[in-house]
Amino acid sequence: MSRNDASHDGETAGESTADKEANDAPEVGDPPGDPASSDGLVSRRNFLEGIGIASLLGIGSSAASDDSLFQMGGLKPVDDTIGNYPYREWEDLYRDEWDWDSVSRSTHSVNCTGSCSWNVYVKNGQVWREEQSGDYPRFDESLPDPNPRGCQKGACYTDYVNADERIKHPLKRVGERGEGKWKRISWDEALTEIAEHVVDEVQSGRYDAISGFTPIPAMSPVSFASGSRLVNLLGGVSHSFYDWYSDLPPGQPITWGTQTDNAESADWYNSDYIIAWGSNINVTRIPDAKYFLESGYNGTKRVGIFTDYSQTAIHTDEWLSPDSGSDTALALGMAQTIVDEELYDEAHLKEQTDMPLLVRQDTGKFLRASEVPSVNSSADRPEWMMLMLDSYGSLREAPGALGERDGQKDYSKSIELDFDPQLDAETTVRTEDGNVEVRTVWAELKDELATWDPETVHDVTEVGKETYQRIAREFAEADKAKIIHGKGVNDWYHNDLGNRALQLLVTLTGNLGEQGTGLDHYVGQEKIWTFHGWKTLSFPTGKVRGVPTTLWTYYHAGILDNTDPDTAAKIRESIDKGWMPVYPEERDDGSRPDPTTMFVWRGNYFNQAKGNVAVEEQLWPKLDLVVDINFRMDSTALYSDIVLPTASHYEKHDLSMTDMHTYVHPFTPAVEPLGESKTDWQIFRELAAKIQEVATDRGVEPIQDRKFDREIDLQSIYDDFVRDWETGEEGALAADRAACEYILEHSEETNPADSDEQITFADTVEQPQRLLEAGGHWTSDIEDGEAYAPWKDFVQDKNPWPTATGRQQYYIDHDWFLELGEQLPTHKEGPENTGGDYPMEYNTPHGRWSIHSTWRDNEKLLRLQRGEPVLYLHPEDAAERGIEDGDTVEVFNDLAEVTLQAKIYPSSQRGTARMYFAWERFQFEDDTNFNSLVPMYMKPTQLVQYPEDSGEHLHFFPNYWGPTGVNSDVRVDVRKAGGDD
Numbered sequence: 001m002s003r004n005d006a007s008h009d010g011e012t013a014g015e016s017t018a019d020k021e022a023n024d025a026p027e028v029g030d031p032p033g034d035p036a037s038s039d040g041l042v043s044r045r046n047f048l049e050g051i052g053i054a055s056l057l058g059i060g061s062s063a064a065s066d067d068s069l070f071q072m073g074g075l076k077p078v079d080d081t082i083g084n085y086p087y088r089e090w091e092d093l094y095r096d097e098w099d100w101d102s103v104s105r106s107t108h109s110v111n112c113t114g115s116c117s118w119n120v121y122v123k124n125g126q127v128w129r130e131e132q133s134g135d136y137p138r139f140d141e142s143l144p145d146p147n148p149r150g151c152q153k154g155a156c157y158t159d160y161v162n163a164d165e166r167i168k169h170p171l172k173r174v175g176e177r178g179e180g181k182w183k184r185i186s187w188d189e190a191l192t193e194i195a196e197h198v199v200d201e202v203q204s205g206r207y208d209a210i211s212g213f214t215p216i217p218a219m220s221p222v223s224f225a226s227g228s229r230l231v232n233l234l235g236g237v238s239h240s241f242y243d244w245y246s247d248l249p250p251g252q253p254i255t256w257g258t259q260t261d262n263a264e265s266a267d268w269y270n271s272d273y274i275i276a277w278g279s280n281i282n283v284t285r286i287p288d289a290k291y292f293l294e295s296g297y298n299g300t301k302r303v304g305i306f307t308d309y310s311q312t313a314i315h316t317d318e319w320l321s322p323d324s325g326s327d328t329a330l331a332l333g334m335a336q337t338i339v340d341e342e343l344y345d346e347a348h349l350k351e352q353t354d355m356p357l358l359v360r361q362d363t364g365k366f367l368r369a370s371e372v373p374s375v376n377s378s379a380d381r382p383e384w385m386m387l388m389l390d391s392y393g394s395l396r397e398a399p400g401a402l403g404e405r406d407g408q409k410d411y412s413k414s415i416e417l418d419f420d421p422q423l424d425a426e427t428t429v430r431t432e433d434g435n436v437e438v439r440t441v442w443a444e445l446k447d448e449l450a451t452w453d454p455e456t457v458h459d460v461t462e463v464g465k466e467t468y469q470r471i472a473r474e475f476a477e478a479d480k481a482k483i484i485h486g487k488g489v490n491d492w493y494h495n496d497l498g499n500r501a502l503q504l505l506v507t508l509t510g511n512l513g514e515q516g517t518g519l520d521h522y523v524g525q526e527k528i529w530t531f532h533g534w535k536t537l538s539f540p541t542g543k544v545r546g547v548p549t550t551l552w553t554y555y556h557a558g559i560l561d562n563t564d565p566d567t568a569a570k571i572r573e574s575i576d577k578g579w580m581p582v583y584p585e586e587r588d589d590g591s592r593p594d595p596t597t598m599f600v601w602r603g604n605y606f607n608q609a610k611g612n613v614a615v616e617e618q619l620w621p622k623l624d625l626v627v628d629i630n631f632r633m634d635s636t637a638l639y640s641d642i643v644l645p646t647a648s649h650y651e652k653h654d655l656s657m658t659d660m661h662t663y664v665h666p667f668t669p670a671v672e673p674l675g676e677s678k679t680d681w682q683i684f685r686e687l688a689a690k691i692q693e694v695a696t697d698r699g700v701e702p703i704q705d706r707k708f709d710r711e712i713d714l715q716s717i718y719d720d721f722v723r724d725w726e727t728g729e730e731g732a733l734a735a736d737r738a739a740c741e742y743i744l745e746h747s748e749e750t751n752p753a754d755s756d757e758q759i760t761f762a763d764t765v766e767q768p769q770r771l772l773e774a775g776g777h778w779t780s781d782i783e784d785g786e787a788y789a790p791w792k793d794f795v796q797d798k799n800p801w802p803t804a805t806g807r808q809q810y811y812i813d814h815d816w817f818l819e820l821g822e823q824l825p826t827h828k829e830g831p832e833n834t835g836g837d838y839p840m841e842y843n844t845p846h847g848r849w850s851i852h853s854t855w856r857d858n859e860k861l862l863r864l865q866r867g868e869p870v871l872y873l874h875p876e877d878a879a880e881r882g883i884e885d886g887d888t889v890e891v892f893n894d895l896a897e898v899t900l901q902a903k904i905y906p907s908s909q910r911g912t913a914r915m916y917f918a919w920e921r922f923q924f925e926d927d928t929n930f931n932s933l934v935p936m937y938m939k940p941t942q943l944v945q946y947p948e949d950s951g952e953h954l955h956f957f958p959n960y961w962g963p964t965g966v967n968s969d970v971r972v973d974v975r976k977a978g979g980d981d
Contacts, residue, residue: 099123104670105133105765107656108154108649109219110602112851113522114287115658116149117768120650120670127158127650127671136663136768140785143266144294146661151286153851156860160648161674165632165857167645168675177620177639178927187676187686190642195690197625201596202234202712203700208545208584209596210236211552215245215603217538218528220654220667222739223680225538227601227629230684232538233720234691235705235712236597237545237552237583242959244549245608246491246967247523250942251499255809257408257802257953259527259960261779261790262520263482265660269295270516270787273478275471277305277502278327278488282312283848285522288660292484301478303471305330306488308914309907311848320468322461324841324912325968327489329827331501333457334472336449338508343476345510349423352795353507353808355442356388356421357398358429364823365813366805367438369397371431379403384947386805388421389440395429396421400799400806408802408952409776415806416798441811441824448824460827476509480516487523487846491967493830493939500810500825507808513780513795515787522660529657529664530750531775533743537733540725543708547583548962550610550938551575555582556595556622557614559936567940570816574943580956580963585706594622600629600636601646601680604853607635607920607929610965611936613895629683634853635921635929645677652679653736655743655764662788664750665768666740666761681736685721692718737761748775749782804946804953814946814954822941830969834935836894838971840877840913844930847916856918869898869923869930872905872914873974881974888977891915893970896932899925899977913972934970938963 100121107117117133132148160166170190175181201210212231217224228238242248252260265288268274274295282289293315296302304316305327313319322330338344349355358367369377369385375395379385384403390396400415402408424446426439454465461468475481483506489498503519511517528534536542551571554560560568574580584593600606609615620626620639628640637643651674654667673679678686695714702711713720724732726746733739740761744750749771750759759769774782780792793799800806810824817823835842849861862868871891873883883889885904890897891913900915908914921929942963946954954961 100128101125102670104650104668105665106130106650106667106670107665108157108851109216109223109654109656109667110851110854111215112153112219113285113658113660114149114151114154115219115656115660115663115665116151116154116287117656117663117665118150118154122670125671127161130155130158133665133768136661137770139770140266140787143269143787144290146266149287149661152861152864153849153855153858156855156858157649159858159860160632161650161671163632166648166674166677167630167633167637167643168677169645170676171643173641177626177641178921180638182643190644191687191690192694194625194627194642194687195694197597198234198691199694199698199700199714202703202714205703205706206584206593206596207235207703207712208237208706209593210234210599211239211547211583211595211597212236212599212601213239213241213549213603213605214601215241217534218657218659220602220649220656221528221530221534221537221743222654222736223602223652225534225739226680226684227599228538229540229721230688230717231599232541232544233688233712233717235545235703235708237547237595238539238958239547239549239552240958240962241549241603243962243964244553246495246964247487248959248962248964249485249490249499249521249523250496250961250964251503252521253954253961254496254812255500255503255803256791257809258779259777260521260659261527262522262659263515263518263789264662264787265291265522267515267787267789268292268482268484269298269300270789271295271300271480271482272516273301273303273475273481275303275305275475275481275483276312276316277483277485278490279484279486279522280306280310280312280488280845281484282315283310284486284846285660286848301474307909307912308905318467318471320463320471321909322463324843324909325492325830326461326827328494328498328501328825329452329457329460330463330468331498331505332449332452332825332827333454333461333468334475335501335504335508336452336457337469337472338476338505339446339449341473343473344508346423348510348512348795349442349508350421351415351417351798352512352801353441354386354805354811355440355445356423356425357386357441357805357807357811358388358425358438359441359444359811359813361437361439364818366811367429367431367436369403371433372429373432374430377403384804389425389427390419390421393422393427398805398807400801402804402806402947402952405800405806411793411797411799413800413806414798415794415800445810445824448826452827472505475505480514481506481509481511482517483519485519485521485523490521490523490964491843493937493966493969494828495964495966496939496941497822497825497828501827503808504810504825507810513789513791515789518790527659527777529659529662529771529775529778530655530743530747531777532748533746533750536726536746537739537742540720541708541710543705543710545581545583545707546956546958547581548956548958550936550963550965551580551943552582552595553609553611553615553619553965554936554938554963556619557611557936558618559611559614563937567938570940570943571938574940574945577945577948579945579948579951580943595619596622596624598623598626600626600640602629604634604636604918606639607853608918608931610931610934610967612929612931612934614936629680631677632857638922644683645673645675646683647673647677647679651677652681653740653761655740655761662771662782663768664744664759664764664771666764668765679736681739685718685734688721689718692716748773802953809953812946814944814948816941816944820941831937833971834937834969835933835971838893838973840911840972840974841968842891842893842933842970842972843912843914844917844934844967845914847918849916850918853918853920856920857923866901866903869900869915869919870903871900871974872903872908872916874908874910874912875904875906877910877913877974878902878904881976882979883974883976889974890977890979891933891972891974893933893972895935896928897926898928898930898932902974913974917967933972934967937966939966
């Protein structure tokens, strides 16, 4: 029996030829094990009712034999439950509860880096339960078993599959946005209305006013690619997400020239010393926390650095609690201790970093070979060849610098030294401009660190002077040390400075490029293992209009006109110089249209938006059409114009990966999609077909793209959507499963060019598969018997780091960095009075009971908390305001006031109001949300291009480099509901 409203004979309403093509795709078999027969089933409810009646009647084995209920021939008391006894048919009631029609392998997305494989048990067309699969293959017996992986969210995903809040039919808004008034429409009506609007926009040249927002491809790359592929074919705009969520650590591209690269979590066990710095592992990394916890049994010392006594801090050997926002000062104080006591790795600093490079004292710029007549450089770009002093005092070019490389990444060069550079030096050099005093970066860094003496660090952080210095020594003296870096550091305005300061600790101590070392930043999920297959599936034209979502929102929500003049000027300069793009593009007459159309799928943009008030009041009215593809009515769906029902995670084919481990495993459809819902791939494929139909009926001719050398042909857009652009095969990608196979076939990680091995989709269904290779966007190989650890390409193989200097680069001589005094890592206080002049800081950390907003409305998980939004307050802050635990309070600033329940939280520092984030707007009584209190602002240093003319080191690329959306540095106050201001 179907789990949908009714069974259908013949063609389903709205089903097209393309639907049938996709449905004819081969089905994935069940995981190992035969499904049980479903004949003669007894319902779970009837079974439990029988047990309950017997219990209420007081029937036990001693009293049951005379009871008429037990004269039915089935229920008989048994005194010896272990020995042999006659067949008892009533036991089948229990046995049948654990028989299944089928068992399928699936997982959960979207914005979760756990990537845990689950078995999904189905009976009578219903998902009855899910269970961790527990069959990840072990690659190193000395490490803890990777099995099982999962958390309490995945264990109750079934609630969403069959939930009342499932969107089962296409819906059209009939009231105001957010009012919740809808009209059920057919698929044909929905797709026709959207298609006609899209054709109008493209015909009028406003294709770059069409936006698509979806996060994190690694969690479900086919679903990500579905809308991205259509938006790309339309000439529309694809939005970044990693920077928008303030998950991107900008210090990593600044210093290491690389999009975040991390060790898989199993490598934690290889460390001798781990600092969990702002990363609440036991809350946000539940499937991986075992490696952190079990490392203690392996002799690893674990230190926690958190403002509150968090759920991870209680499991560490020591806990440091710096004042909120002062982590950078603490890291610099630790670095000063390491340098002052000469605990640094000198060889690593000389070869792997920019510390020996010379800096001009007149301009603050690196001394370059092109400026010194006595240096005869053979490099193509001597202006980007930096200079060192060797042990004899002679000027030497730094090998591997950008001037001799072919682009950002060039492994034909080497940074290996054939001379011994001076680390701490200053001298005078004759340049084309005359004599110039120069000093090494190391000398400059020592001066900066000298300002972070123990007294200053204690004053800023309130951490004990002897305590942090001892931790610094222990970290430096450990054989293998690691920092696990989290959102607690990354949410601040000066997060780039914080990143660079923490990175400095692993660099000074040489803790990079081998197992058990490094700085692992697990906030969000920036990368996907199967990169090439995903990229070409998502963006088949190879011509992508990518935009930094933070800047796009800032610009179109009118915030730019209300920010401080210096920041506004730098934002405009960055846009005018082409360092950061904004779409729609400026037209020839100097005008710039507003965005008109937004597709959102796999994400909750409206709910998660910083500057939430401006987004609602300024940006949203500009959008003529907002389409949300969703399986539940979240806040973005509630504020959309058309909502299309998508399949749940247990109703589709897709893939799942994460940088927390090196496996790939699948989604497979355990049950048919509920109601009229379709998979993301089906939805966007069907929309492409409808656009092609409308364009053909109108006779719309191909349109020349203003920016790229291509035509936008709406009359072939469906054909282009389902065509395999790599092989040219028509219709090859009509089905979701075919898209999965495409990704695996066209990715080095699953189909290495130099090997006969290949991972197929069927392989992943049989068992999670460890990836075969690491593609070029990773910085180490995947090695047999070893947990993945990054940076070996540079540290061990001596390839140039993808920075301007070819080394870990702590000195940035860009004009804006010099102007702002941030050429080296330093500590700065954040912006003052963001949100107004109020006494408390407002933080919105990740919580235990949801993955962003998904599961925020789940009944089971709400019962594990207080069932509604909660504000965590220190007891003394609450007492000062006459607030008791459980009171209804208002947290407020100049932007908004939000009503919710107070929870007394003794583990907090004083002066902090903490709300775990991502509560939906409809869960607040006053139509606000956790982001209503958060203004939106950007840091100018995250808008630069470096080098300014070519950008090989820092250039906008979605989720690699762009301005982060800042969540902290917000001021608020709290009062009892109904109280005075």
